[in-house]
Amino acid sequence: MLTGWWPCILAGLFGAVVGSFLNVVIYRLPERRSLVFPxxxxxxxxERLGFVDLIPVLSYLLLRGRCRFCGHRFSARYALVEAGSAALAGAAVYYYGLTPYALGVFGAGAALIVAIFIDLDHMIIPDQVPLILIGIGIAFDLYRLLTYGREKALPFAEKLGGEDYVAYLPVSVVGALVGGGLFLVIGWVFERVMSRPALGLGDVKLAAGIGALLGPGYQFLAFFLLAMVSGAAISVLLILLRIRRRDQYIPFGPMLALAAIGMLLWPDVLAPWVLHFYR
Ligand SMILES: [Zn+2]
Structure with missing residues (x-):
């Protein structure tokens, strides 16, 4: 049996290897190139990179971020993505154990890491990311249904002809509609008020995917407030530090993705902390 820190350490190693693949996805997906060939x-x-060049994080440190053949410098971001993916997998197993739920949290977090870097590079979020998130959200629904029965679904009660009827709605589908719908409305209002585009359709689809994971309740509200406040704070900071100009577009996807990863890993800590400011 695996005890103590071993499950987290092994999950971290698995996460690092997946992180190495996430780098390939981040680099090739926007160019619509194959993820496996060449x-x-x-x-x-x-020069084709061999096993020694592709050991996550470690080979970057050992080769000091350079190509073994020509000495070309690689971006430190490759090692950062691998380390982030490793930390995500380790944390998912630490908080949720070796469970299907931990695997779902890691899968969703990995898709969100891809969204962060593709949005920073290309100002787009590929449709595959929200689709994967919605798929995992539906899997969470099935998991809850099998574990707790329909009581963990969303009840909608009606009184018809003196009789009580309750419809049990899937958390993932309602969450996706509420999340996507909310961002669509906010984007539309901002565009009317500021007379320039504020949220892209990619952000709306990403919010729908995150809604499918978190559901339409307080977890989503906490995620939303966290993303809005930290997004505004970082935008002001970037403008004050003159890294971005006022009229430059600052991608919002990375803030949405980071807030969602936070809510997936620490809902019991983050949600009450964020929401107590709004009571
Ligand atoms: Zn080279």
Whole structure:
């Protein structure tokens, strides 16, 4: 049996290997290139990278971020994505144990990491990300249904002809509609008021995916407030530090993704902390 820290450490190693693949996805998905062919190679000399070059984080540190063949410098971001994915997997197992739920949290977090970096690079969020999130949200619904029965679904009660009827709605589907709908309305209002686009359709779809994971209740409200406040704070900071100009578009997807990862890992800590400011 795996005890103590071992499950987290092994999950972290698994997460690092997945992180190495996430780098490939981040780099190739926006260019609509195959994710498996050709195998990884150096961008500078074209030399095919072997096993030693592809050990997550470690090979970056050992080779000091350089290509073994031509000495070309790789971005530290590759190691950052691998380390982030490792931390995510370790944390998911730490909080939820070796359960299907932990796997779902890791899968959703990995898709959100991909969204963060593709949005930073290309100002788009590929449709695959919200689709994966909605798929995992539906899987969470099935998991809850099998574990707790329909009582964990959303009840909608009606009185018809003196009789009580309760419809049990799936949390994922209602959450996706509420999340996507809310961002669609906010984007529309902002565009009318500021007379420039504020939220892209990619952000709306991402919010729908996150809604499918968190449901339409207080977890989503806490996520929403966290993303809005930290997004506004970071935008002001970037403008004050003159990293971005006022009229430059600052992608909002990364803030949505980070707030969602936080809510997936620490709902019991973050939700009450965020919501107590609004009581
Ligand atoms: Zn090279």
């Amino acid at each position: 195998p990884s190679h150096c961008f500078s000399c074209g």
